[in-house]
Amino acid sequence: MSDALVWQVIRNNSAFLRVQRGIGKRFSTEKFNLKKVNSPKYSGLANRRAIDVSAGAKGVVISTKNQKGQPAKAVTAAVVTKTPVVTARRIAKNNGFNKFHKLAQRRAAAYVRAQIVKKSKTQKTDA
Numbered sequence: 001m002s003d004a005l006v007w008q009v010i011r012n013n014s015a016f017l018r019v020q021r022g023i024g025k026r027f028s029t030e031k032f033n034l035k036k037v038n039s040p041k042y043s044g045l046a047n048r049r050a051i052d053v054s055a056g057a058k059g060v061v062i063s064t065k066n067q068k069g070q071p072a073k074a075v076t077a078a079v080v081t082k083t084p085v086v087t088a089r090r091i092a093k094n095n096g097f098n099k100f101h102k103l104a105q106r107r108a109a110a111y112v113r114a115q116i117v118k119k120s121k122t123q124k125t126d127a
Helices: 004-010 084-094 098-115
Strands: 017-019 026-028 052-055 060-065 075-080
Touching: 026 052, 052 084, 052 098, 060 084, 060 098, 075 084
Parallel strands: none
Antiparallel strands: 017 026, 052 060, 060 075
16 A cells, blocks of 8 residues: 555544644654654654654664564664664664654654753751
8 A cells, every 4th residue: 555545544543643722733642753743744654664763761762664574574673772862863864764864863862861860969068
């Protein structure tokens, strides 16, 4: 099936659609949707090739979806603990996701910032 036909089927009928009051946009919670917006450009279900960045226990998990074989075997994932921001950009560029490499890099940076443990600022008192 073509990507356009799949989009026509799922654009208004998907279990991943979310609507918020006061906001004119529809959001999507599907995997491989980097912007989480319901549009054919960013849809992970409608596109044969897609990239996803998610948080792992330590580091970031970068998944790519290719058009080879069965859907369950088409997804490859890599856990990145060292420089995940640079790695997300490299993986996106090398696998042909040039238009999404900045989005993948921003999402990886956000997950890295969220995993940093902040030290509490307590003042010492001399008694």
